[in-house]
Amino acid sequence: MKSINDTKEAILLQCRTYPMLEIRDLFKFLYQSAFGCEHLIASADAVTENIRKEYESLKDSIGAKTEAKENDSLREALIEPLCGDYCRVKLSYLSHGLSPETLGRIFAASARPEPDGLRRLEEMLEAASELAKEGRLPFSEEELKKASEHWKKEGYPAVHHSEEFREAYRPAYRVVAKSYAKFMGLFAEIDRRLKRGDVRLAIEGGSASGKTTLSAMLAEIYDCSVFHMDDFFLRPEQRTKERYAEIGGNVDRERFLSEVLKPLSKGETIAYRRFDCKSLQLEPARSIIPKRLSVIEGAYSMHTELSDHYDLSVFLDISPELQKKRISKRNTPEMAERFFNEWIPYEHKYFDGMRVKERCDMVFEIA
Numbered sequence: 001m002k003s004i005n006d007t008k009e010a011i012l013l014q015c016r017t018y019p020m021l022e023i024r025d026l027f028k029f030l031y032q033s034a035f036g037c038e039h040l041i042a043s044a045d046a047v048t049e050n051i052r053k054e055y056e057s058l059k060d061s062i063g064a065k066t067e068a069k070e071n072d073s074l075r076e077a078l079i080e081p082l083c084g085d086y087c088r089v090k091l092s093y094l095s096h097g098l099s100p101e102t103l104g105r106i107f108a109a110s111a112r113p114e115p116d117g118l119r120r121l122e123e124m125l126e127a128a129s130e131l132a133k134e135g136r137l138p139f140s141e142e143e144l145k146k147a148s149e150h151w152k153k154e155g156y157p158a159v160h161h162s163e164e165f166r167e168a169y170r171p172a173y174r175v176v177a178k179s180y181a182k183f184m185g186l187f188a189e190i191d192r193r194l195k196r197g198d199v200r201l202a203i204e205g206g207s208a209s210g211k212t213t214l215s216a217m218l219a220e221i222y223d224c225s226v227f228h229m230d231d232f233f234l235r236p237e238q239r240t241k242e243r244y245a246e247i248g249g250n251v252d253r254e255r256f257l258s259e260v261l262k263p264l265s266k267g268e269t270i271a272y273r274r275f276d277c278k279s280l281q282l283e284p285a286r287s288i289i290p291k292r293l294s295v296i297e298g299a300y301s302m303h304t305e306l307s308d309h310y311d312l313s314v315f316l317d318i319s320p321e322l323q324k325k326r327i328s329k330r331n332t333p334e335m336a337e338r339f340f341n342e343w344i345p346y347e348h349k350y351f352d353g354m355r356v357k358e359r360c361d362m363v364f365e366i367a
Contacts, residue, residue, distance in 0.1 A: 004130075036111065097191050099191040214314075262309075269287050271285040
């Protein structure tokens with residue numbers, strides 16, 4: 001939950017962005033900030049169809065350019081932060097590659113119970129009340145108090161935008177969790193490429209940067225195949241001084257290339273053998289039939305001997321401070337020290353030596 005000052009700033013920004021905003025529009029902003037979209041979901045298919053119809057009706061006004069490639073400033077304009085864990089993704093994002101199906105699935109996946117939502121809503125209302133008392137809102141303290149009391153008496157139901165707001169701004173968006181929204185540019189790029197054929201995506205980045213989390217998110221939205229570089233640790237007999245001296249040498253890239261990437265590039269069934277770190281043995285092979293989107297996640301996936309087999313690549317750039325905090329939180333002190341003293345230095349040597357970040361198609365700053 002943001003501090004009260006952050007909440008106030010978010011409210012003031014909403015009022016500056018929409019000077020025709022009325023009290024009910026502020027209530028909608030606060031409600032969505034506290035509860036997201038949990039009250040709106042019927043089924044993903046119904047959501048997608050509604051998105052498609054609404055977007056079609058808006059195409060003329062937003063000047064659809066279906067194949068336009070968005071930059072950072074455009075993405076920022078198409079995503080409007082709320083005051084919490086959610087944001088509004090404007091339907092005009094569909095003019096830049098994002099499909100109605102993907103936005104519908106993200107919208108549905110963002111719908112979750114918010115048991116603490118009521119407390120957050122009332123805290124935000126209190127912040128709005130203080131702003132009104134200071135004369136910083138476009139309506140009086142008394143007007144806001146009266147409307148808030150009435151809304152509370154009704155049980156804080158979801159509200160619609162005012163007619164004035166609709167007429168002035170033609171709002172067209174879906175509320176999604178910020179965890180999805182920060183990767184909306186990637187979703188749009190995947191959708192663009194899927195129109196042309198199958199896609200093989202590599203997710204690179206340092207330890208604890210969120211590679212596994214992002215791959216799980218993509219599997220949730222796209223039902224894709226996911227392959228983990230951690231399943232290709234070196235076998236005991238490969239762990240030689242010479243091997244560790246190689247840039248990017250501490251992963252079995254040869255086996256990954258032969259067992260996964262080569263058959264994947266041919267659309268063949270993959271015989272996937274996972275390395276078990278406890279037994280130090282390869283598990284029996286299991287067959288995986290590639291799907292339209294295949295995701296390879298993990299450090300060393302963009303090794304120069306592997307990178308030509310991908311259609312798209314992403315680098316998750318995490319600061320040393322956040323990386324250390326995450327690793328310390330999720331590991332024992334002894335294991336954390338191994339990260340700091342062994343594995344992270346290997347990663348940095350690889351990232352720098354092979355210019356991994358520079359070679360990736362997209363870079364996301366992880367904060």
